[in-house]
Amino acid sequence: MPPLPSFYESTLHLPFNRAALDGRLLLSTPDQAVGMDGAHWVLLRGTDVLMTAPSAGEPVWPRTGDPAFAELPCQHAVFLGSWDGQPLYAARLPRQFEAPAGFSLHNLLATTPSLDGAQLSLGGLAHQILHWERNSRFCSGCGGELRHLPGEWGKTCVACQYAHFPHIHPCIIVLVRRAGEVLLTRKREWPAGRYSLVAGFVEFGECLEETVAREVLEETGVRVKNVRYVGSQSWPFPSQLMAGFVADYDGGEVRVEEKELEDARWFPLTDLPTLPPQRSIARYLLDHFIDLRTQPANGV
Known part of the structure; x- marks a missing residue:
């Protein structure tokens, strides 16, 4: 299977955005449900999605009628529309579920995904819809x-x-920069050595730019200026919309908000730590900022 791109020209085509489905999904609503004969299934155990594991070739969605499909413990099936012209359903699997012979589980949030962009995006969409249905x-x-x-x-x-x-919850994520450096943060639960960007939820009465300034100040003690919107990414874990920004340093010394973060510091562009995976808008912002430094005519 070809890997995900190492660089995205636009946030539009990041995984989990609908454009990444490449026109293969025709989304419908549960009241439009059709028969399950030959249907594709997105089956989720948490953020793991179940795929068939053919002896040769890439993993594909399980289908009604596949060997052993009838034995799978599907819970609360929801009709989603059609995939490649065939009916499409999503359902939950029990937490203790283990993939039987002929199937494999793939984590939608893996650092190095084993699925392509369209499969990740359909899995994420199903995850978000099942969350809405359950709640x-x-x-x-x-x-x-x-x-x-x-x-x-x-x-x-x-x-x-x-x-x-x-319920779609708007969030901001922002790359804060100053000459030759970027402000990166780290949460305790992240993989060892990984840093990312300041992010947070929009509060009552805020516009997105106000949320950027507040979150950066609250989490790091840094003030920002020249806040500019770059692009967005659906983040269906379970129901966020990430709005990405770039901002410039405007003063203050780094002071880590320890309830939220384990660490925050300025990193020189020549000595960056482990960064978020390419599937995220955080990495998109970092990659385009570095391009901006080395190729000023490209812009952000």
Whole structure:
């Protein structure tokens, strides 16, 4: 299987964005469900997705009728539309599930993915939809049962008629720079030696640029200026939209917010630590910033 690109010209084609599906998905809604004969299945155990493991060739989605498919413990199947012209469903697998002979599990968040961009993106989309389905069974207003709206991913309460729609949580992620250096941060749970960028959720009443300034100041004690939007990435783990920015240093000494981070520091471009994988908007921002330093005419 060809690896993911080592460099993306646009955030649009990053994994987990719908454009990365390469036109193979026709998304529909659960009320449009068709028969399961010959259907493709996205089967998830947490962030692991189950694929067939042919003796030769690349892993592919399991299909109704495959050997041993009927024995798989699928839970809460949801119709997603069609994949390559065939019906497409998603379902959960139990946490203790182990792949039987003929199947293999692949982590959607692996540093070096074993799936291509379209497969990662479909797995991420299914993960996000199954999260919405599991967490939207009852009305947050009155506790009544929710049912799907025709032709929508939204739902309506059978008791109070209030309409609910999928929750997408906006976040910012920002590359802060000064002459020859970038500000990188590290969380305790990350792989040893890996650093990334300041990121955080948008709060009540904030625009995205305000969130950038607040998050950088809160987490690192650094002030920023010249905040510029670059691009975005869907991050369906479980339901974020990452808005990427570049900003310039405007003062302050690094002071690590230890509730959020293990470390934060300035790194020279000539001595960078282990960086996020290419599948992330964090790496996109870093790669394009380094290109900006070496090839100023390219821009960001």
